[in-house]
Each structure stands twice: as structure tokens, then as C-alpha cells.
Amino acid sequence: xxxxxxxxxxxLAVATALTLTACGSGDDSASKPIADVSASAKTQAATVxxxxxxxxxxxxxxxxxxxxxxxxxxxxxxxxxxxxxTNCPDVCPLTMSNIAIAMKSLSAADREKLQVVFVxxxxxxxxxxxxxxxxxxxGDPSFIGLTGDFPTIQAGARQLGIGIDAPxxxxxxxxxxxxxxxxxxxxxxxxxxxxxxxxxxxxxxxAKDLPKIIKxxxx
Amino acid sequence: MIRRTPLALCxxxxxTLVLAVTGCSSSSDSSSSSGSSSSSGGTPRLKVSGGYMPKxxxxxxxxxxxxxxxxxxxxxxxxxxxxxxxxxxxHKTENQTMRKVDSFDIPANGELDLDRGGNHIMFAxxxxxxxxxxxxxxxxHFEKADPIKVELPVKETNYNxxxx
Numbered sequence: 001x002x003x004x005x006x007x008x009x010x011x012l013a014v015a016t017a018l019t020l021t022a023c024g025s026g027d028d029s030a031s032k033p034i035a036d037v038s039a040s041a042k043t044q045a046a047t048v049x050x051x052x053x054x055x056x057x058x059x060x061x062x063x064x065x066x067x068x069x070x071x072x073x074x075x076x077x078x079x080x081x082x083x084x085x086t087n088c089p090d091v092c093p094l095t096m097s098n099i100a101i102a103m104k105s106l107s108a109a110d111r112e113k114l115q116v117v118f119v120x121x122x123x124x125x126x127x128x129x130x131x132x133x134x135x136x137x138x139g140d141p142s143f144i145g146l147t148g149d150f151p152t153i154q155a156g157a158r159q160l161g162i163g164i165d166a167p168x169x170x171x172x173x174x175x176x177x178x179x180x181x182x183x184x185x186x187x188x189x190x191x192x193x194x195x196x197x198x199x200x201x202x203x204x205x206x207a208k209d210l211p212k213i214i215k216x217x218x219x
Numbered sequence: 220m221i222r223r224t225p226l227a228l229c230x231x232x233x234x235t236l237v238l239a240v241t242g243c244s245s246s247s248d249s250s251s252s253s254g255s256s257s258s259s260g261g262t263p264r265l266k267v268s269g270g271y272m273p274k275x276x277x278x279x280x281x282x283x284x285x286x287x288x289x290x291x292x293x294x295x296x297x298x299x300x301x302x303x304x305x306x307x308x309x310h311k312t313e314n315q316t317m318r319k320v321d322s323f324d325i326p327a328n329g330e331l332d333l334d335r336g337g338n339h340i341m342f343a344x345x346x347x348x349x350x351x352x353x354x355x356x357x358x359x360h361f362e363k364a365d366p367i368k369v370e371l372p373v374k375e376t377n378y379n380x381x382x383x
Contacts, residue, residue: 088317089281089341094273097377138276138376170319174308178316199336202382 045197045205046185046219052192053184058156060119060148063132068146070117070156071191078188078214079115083157083164083180085122086134091199092179096139099183102206103140110214113188116143119156122167122177123147160184160193185209189216263325264290265364272371273335273378274351275342280304282340282357282371286331295322295362296331299340303355306343312336322362335379349373 058070080099084092096118103111118135120126126134131145146153150166157164157180167177185195195213197205209219270284280303288294299307310317323338325331333339340357349355354370361367 086277087279089275089279090273090312090317090339091315091336093276094335094377094379097276097375101377134277165316172319174319176316176318178314181315200382202379203377 045201046209047196047198048218049194049196052187052190052194053160055186055191055193056156056159058119058146058152058159060146060152060156061128063128063135063145065128068144070146073144074115074117074186075191076188077115078113078216079117079186080183080213081117081119081160081186081193082183083119083121083153083162085120085167085177085179086126086130086138087122087175087177088179093138095183095199096135096143098201098203099206100138100140100143101203102210103142105207106210106214110211111142113214114210116140117146118143119146119153121153121157121164121179122175123150123153124167125175185213187216188214195219261292262290263288263292263294263327263361263364265294265325265361265367267359267367267369269380270357270369270371271374271378271380272342272349272355274373274376275345275348276376278343278345278348280342280345280349280355281335282342282355283333283335284340284369284371285333286325286359288325288327288329288331291327292363293327293329294325294364296325296359297322297362298360299357300360301342301355301357303347303349303357304342304345307357308341308343309338310341311338317341325361334381351375 055071055074060068060070062068082095084095086092099116103114103116106114116139118131118139120131126147128145128147131147135141135143135145154164154166162180162182164178164180167175169175181199183197183201184193185197186193195209195218212219266287266289268285268287270282272280272282282299286296296309299309301307308319309323311320311323312318323331351373353373355373356368356370359367359369
């Protein structure tokens, strides 16, 4: 539980982030009563896990077509993982965009440390090239995109408690794919996945929490 | 049809306005309304509000809006058309999976809400990618009521009136 002073600071941080994201004119959000802001901050976006996840043993292919060993590459680094697909018009770009916007409020040093990994749940369509094209647009050029065999991806997701089914070709030719509900944050100290974010988490929520996650602290 | 709109549209004020509009569904905003207003008896009376399109990041986009039915008869949203894409479908989201549906129910004295993370309009193979601040014209088609045309303002990619 937070102490009161901390809450105030957090509310201010949210207010600042709000001003940043409100495209262009900041007057409006600045003039909103703080009470409003803290009311929306009350819904805690982060869930700190009692039993953190071990990093999945996941070796896939990155956006350059090179092998990427998730454990090795992210060892000792604060890392966010999300499972999604690029033919997803809503939640996947929303999630990537929220994280990318939040990252802009970090110091350059913190930004350097944070690893954001997007694992496709639709590897047939999401090739390395496709991910390389989509991620900078949906999120940030620094984001790491991984693709590979679906069973490998599915097994990796399962190690994080995320159930995904293989994309299904429907009768009308459309493909139904699944995305994960959560973003999982891994601590640089323990390498464990210790915080979950649902799809309701906003850019402001991430902006508020990322500096702590980068230190391996609880948000 | 994509129209360039004044820069002011992108400001926080507009965002708040949209928020307010979607926040209280039965509000009397008149900007983008009109359905079949023939007789109030057994016909649906539809009004569309709070529409927006998050700025697309690929050749695919989503659209969100609310259809309020103040009539005594239910209706269904059956399709969407727009100059921006020839491949527009309506989807529901269940268990992290999007599924195409043939229609969405708009109950009598009720509303259909298309929200982020939930039901949405999907525009595939966009003919052009609209920029933030532009508007995308769409036409909603219903089982009973006359079609309704609305302009969807293009918002930032992570725009969500529920959390902004």
C-alpha cells in the first residue's frame, strides 16, 4: 500500500504525463482538478505477482531474421513482453503505442535499459520483415519483434500463463488470431516476470511505473 | 472521403468534448444524427455519436462509435461503407480473439457501444492512411433504419475516451 505523499506524487506524475499526451494544447488537462486525475489513477493498472514467472525459454527470430534467445538477450535488463499480431487493428497497436508514449517520458539512460519485446501470435503472416515494418509505426523503432514456429511461441506464452490458439482460417478466407491480454514486466534484478498489465493500462500508467520497473522495484 | 480539418480539432478541448459525448449516451448532441424519424411508434430512432478512428499504424484501422436507439423497436447494424476501404467488417472481441459478425444488435431504448478492446469496425486494405486530425467519412447501414453518415475524427493511436 502507498502512503499518502507517494500518492500525491504519483497523481502529479499522471497529470504531467496527461499533459504530454494530450496532443498539442495542454491547457485543458492542466486546468482539470487534481481530484479528477487521482480518481482515474485509483484503478491500479499494475498487478504485482505473488509468484513471479520465470523467464520463458524462448528462442525465436528477430526483425533482422537473426536468432534471438529471450533469456540470454534480456538477462539483467528490465523487459516488457507482449504477445500479439500485426493484423490486429485495436488492442495490439494500442498496447504498443501506450508503451512507446510512456517511454518518451523516461531518461535516455532508462530508455536504453528497457527492452520491449513483441512476440507474434500469428507467425505465418508476421514475418521478420512484417514485424520490422509494423513495430516502429505501432510502437517504437527500439522494440524487438519476434517470430518463429507457432508451437514454440505457444509454449513460451504458456510459461507465462498466457493461452493462445493458433490462427484459424475461417470459411470466408479471413484469419482469426489471438492476442495476449497482458504485458508482463521482468525485473532486471531477479529476471522474474513480476508485474502484469491488462489491456486497460494507459500510457500514463506505464509512464508512472516504468522508472520503478527499470530499477526492479514494485510499481 | 478524407477531409482536412482545422488544427484545433486535435486539441484537448475536442478530446474532452468527445469524452463528454460518449460519457452520457442519451445526450442531445445533434451533430451526427438522424435515422428514420418517420413515426415514433414501432420504428427504431437512431443517433450516432462519439465516433473516432485511432490513427492507423498499417493498412488496417479500427473505428469506434456509439449508436443510441431511442425508438421502441430494435434494429441491427449490418454494415459500414466508406471511400477509405472496400473491405470493412464489424467485429466482436471475445477471449482476446476478434471475430467477424454479420450484425450488431441495437436494442430498443438501448445502445450499441463500439469501444476499444471490445467490439469495433475493422477497415482492411486502406486505400490511404489518414493522418491524425483528419476525418474519415463512413456510412452505417441498418436492418431497418435509413443509413446514417458520420465523420470519424482520426485520433492518436492510443486514444481511448474511456481512459483519457
